[in-house]
Amino acid sequence: xxxxxxxxxxxxxxxxxxxxxxxxxxxxxxxxxxxxxxxxxxxxxxxxxxxxxxxxxxxxxxxxxxxxxxxxxxxxxxxxxxxxxxxxxxxxxxxxxxxxxxxxxxxxxxxxxxxxxxxxxxxxxxxxxxxxxxxxxxxxxxxxxxxxxxxxxxxxxxxxxxxxxxxxxxxxxxxxxxxxxxxxxxxxxxxxxxxxxxxxxxxxxxxxxxxx
Amino acid sequence: xxxxxxxxxxxxxxxxxxxxxxxxxxxxxxxxxxxxxxxxxxxxxxxxxxxxxxxxxxxxxxxxxxxxxxxxxxxxxxxxxxxxxxxxxxxxxxxxxxxxxxxxxxxxxxxxxxxxxxxxxxxxxxxxxxxxxxxxxxxxxxxxxxxxxxxxxxxxxxxxxxxx
Numbered sequence: 001x002x003x004x005x006x007x008x009x010x011x012x013x014x015x016x017x018x019x020x021x022x023x024x025x026x027x028x029x030x031x032x033x034x035x036x037x038x039x040x041x042x043x044x045x046x047x048x049x050x051x052x053x054x055x056x057x058x059x060x061x062x063x064x065x066x067x068x069x070x071x072x073x074x075x076x077x078x079x080x081x082x083x084x085x086x087x088x089x090x091x092x093x094x095x096x097x098x099x100x101x102x103x104x105x106x107x108x109x110x111x112x113x114x115x116x117x118x119x120x121x122x123x124x125x126x127x128x129x130x131x132x133x134x135x136x137x138x139x140x141x142x143x144x145x146x147x148x149x150x151x152x153x154x155x156x157x158x159x160x161x162x163x164x165x166x167x168x169x170x171x172x173x174x175x176x177x178x179x180x181x182x183x184x185x186x187x188x189x190x191x192x193x194x195x196x197x198x199x200x201x202x203x204x205x206x207x208x209x210x211x212x
Numbered sequence: 213x214x215x216x217x218x219x220x221x222x223x224x225x226x227x228x229x230x231x232x233x234x235x236x237x238x239x240x241x242x243x244x245x246x247x248x249x250x251x252x253x254x255x256x257x258x259x260x261x262x263x264x265x266x267x268x269x270x271x272x273x274x275x276x277x278x279x280x281x282x283x284x285x286x287x288x289x290x291x292x293x294x295x296x297x298x299x300x301x302x303x304x305x306x307x308x309x310x311x312x313x314x315x316x317x318x319x320x321x322x323x324x325x326x327x328x329x330x331x332x333x334x335x336x337x338x339x340x341x342x343x344x345x346x347x348x349x350x351x352x353x354x355x356x357x358x359x360x361x362x363x364x365x366x367x368x369x370x371x372x373x374x375x376x
Binding site: 003004007023030033034036037041107108109112114116119200211 | 361
């Protein structure tokens with residue numbers, strides 16, 4: 001008999017031992033336990049991302065009148081600030097909607113490939129949200145820097161005394177610091193999702209390889 | 213969720229639990245991890261149960277949810293890191309006397325199966341459960357032709373592990 005036939009025969013004849021079987025009394029409490037699936041973890045991370053960036057973006061608005069005034073001074077008038085604020089709220093709402101939709105599409109009764117694709121799509125939405133926030137953070141810092149150096153009435157005169165070379169070096173250092181800040185954030189995200197979805201990615205690639 | 217639904221679910225799961233245990237055996241290597249995965253599959257089955265229409269058999273539906281949980285959703289717990297001798301824990305040797313060589317061969321086979329990757333394990337699991345290629349392709353989301361090709365490769369891989 002072929003080894004595989006032998007294995008199949010043994011596998012099918014084998015039933016779970018009595019000690020290992022669960023009774024209905026054991027199963028009922030299991031229904032009340034919380035899932036620890038990667039979808040649940042991804043869900044909590046995405047909520048944390050949303051809250052984190054909303055807090056980061058809105059805390060200064062509520063905490064300091066001076067900051068608000070500074071922002072308005074940077075953009076020239078309060079109408080621009082209002083438009084930007086409404087736009088960023090709309091973008092957050094759009095992301096919440098997209099996240100909700102992609103979570104809804106995750107179904108454990110789909111085929112393995114479809115399930116993996118739905119999860120990866122959800123991860124993509126979170127990724128775009130993070131990229132959006134990092135780009136906005138980078139632009140705001142760069143814009144703030146430009147304003148400080150060239151427009152801020154308290155600081156600009158000091159920079160005006162710098163030679164071209166000194167100015168270039170200062171700006172380069174500042175841009176590098178901002179880029180490093182954004183990069184560190186990016187690496188942290190890659191690590192979090194990389195570890196969480198490592199197995200899923202590996203299995204998804206394995207399935208995709210079959211279709212190639 | 214109402215009690216009647218809960219009751220019918222628990223009754224069905226208790227009756228068909230062997231399928232879930234078999235998935236757990238393939239994807240874990242100690243009793244704690246086995247129970248952890250069983251727990252997670254039970255939660256996933258229960259969450260999906262209200263949508264179970266009964267147009268497919270409960271057992272067929274369980275294969276899909278069980279494998280999806282093992283391959284995709286399950287996050288290995290810390291406890292699963294601790295490994296014990298696979299065949300000692302998971303596959304109790306039959307009590308009735310039989311051929312020693314056969315026993316040895318089976319031990320090696322189970323060890324070899326455990327060395328396969330997650331997708332290969334899923335394929336061999338469905339083969340061992342006598343599922344046809346149409347069911348295998350639907351469960352995994354690949355074409356029947358690719359399921360056949362991959363299955364043959366997995367079988368060859370197993371034979372190579374056993375007869376290097």
